Amino acid sequence: MTYGLLYKHQICNRCNKPMLFAITKKTIDECWWRCAKKSCRLTKRVRCGSFFKDKHVPLNKCIMIIYYWSLNDVSQATTEEILKVSSTGVVMSWFGMLRDLCTRWIRDHPIQIGGHGHTVLIAKNLISHRKRSRNGVVLPLNEKWVFGAIDQDTKETFLVEVYETNAETSLPILLKHLLPGTTVCSKDCNEYNKLMRATDNQSILFVAPTGPRKNIVENLWRCMTDKLKRMRGTSDANTLSYLDEFLWHRQRRNGDRSTCFQKALELIRTYYPCS
Known part of the structure; x- marks a missing residue:
């Protein structure tokens, strides 16, 4: 209460x-x-x-699970050890429920970055690829990519799950998540600008990348992979929810531990108000 x-x-x-x-x-x-x-x-x-x-865990432990999840740097296994949770899958289930709330939040509050005077860098990374069996036969698994962009100044980010990263597939995603007036750095800038002219849309500008900007994108991927590694096991079916959770935490990365905890409680109150 x-x-x-x-x-x-x-x-x-x-x-x-x-x-x-x-x-x-x-x-x-x-x-x-x-x-x-x-x-x-x-x-x-x-x-x-x-x-x-519908939860069968004492409320004091429920609150502590939420607290450790809100910190975004404590793994499920560590949380189980600290709280001495003996039941298998309890913490994993709780982390999953909180991750689902992040997905609801991201869907209800679409991310838009950039704007006039802002430059964003395109970020894409292959997260699952076709695998071969022992006899060399390629298994029927589609390649899965994470595609998005990061503002080089504010570090605001959007990420989505895609199966192709060509300009025709990526342009509608960029137009949805980038504010008018944004400058986008991409090695495929000529192809993007050609598509923009064909649609008579000049809301964003694509330019060739210059200067040492690669580290910004690499740091983004490092943060995301570190998050996934702490989970000690992920499912391809939940890739989108992992991205949503990562983005929700990233939007609230500034602040002390108490602030992070309060943000997590606010997230729960948004979808489960008890007024």
């Missing part, structure tokens, strides 16, 4: 009377809601209707 993640009041479903908050040893949370009417005494779990409603 202190963090605004639980309801401060409950109404009895049976007699429609206000319920009282009470301490008890009969639940995992050691508290519950109980109907004030003596002839009823219906009870509810304190987490009823909240983000925690």
Whole structure:
């Protein structure tokens, strides 16, 4: 309740009377809601209707899992060790649920970067490729790329999952995520400008890269791969959610640990309000 993640009041479903908050040893949370009417005494779990409603982990550990996830530098295995969580997959499940909230946030708040006076660098990286079996036969697995751009000054970033990175595929993505007036550095600038002229769209300008800008993109990939390595195992099916989680944390990378934690609580309150 202190963090605004639980309801401060409950109404009895049976007699429609206000319920009282009470301490008890009969639940995992050691508290519950109980109907004030003596002839009823219906009870509810304190987490009823909240983000925690279907979870079977003590609330104090739930909050600590959220805290360690918010830091973005503590692995699932380390969190399990610190909190002494013995049940297999509990922390992994919690990290996955929080990652799903990041995906909802990114979908509801599309990222746009750049603008007049801003220069962005195109970033693309192959994250899964065709693999061969022992007899040399190529397995039917499509190559998967991460494509996006990073503002060289503000370091704002957008990343998406794609299967091709040619100019025809990439241009609509760039037009969606870049603000008008943005200058884009790309070695394929001539091809991009040709497509822009064909569509009579001059909202962004493509130029050839100059100067030592490669480190900016390399640092972006290093941060993302470090994040994936800390997870100790990922699934190709969840690539998009990994990117969304990475972007959500990256947008909130400035601040101390308390600020990161508050941002995580704010994310939960956005989709599970308990007012």
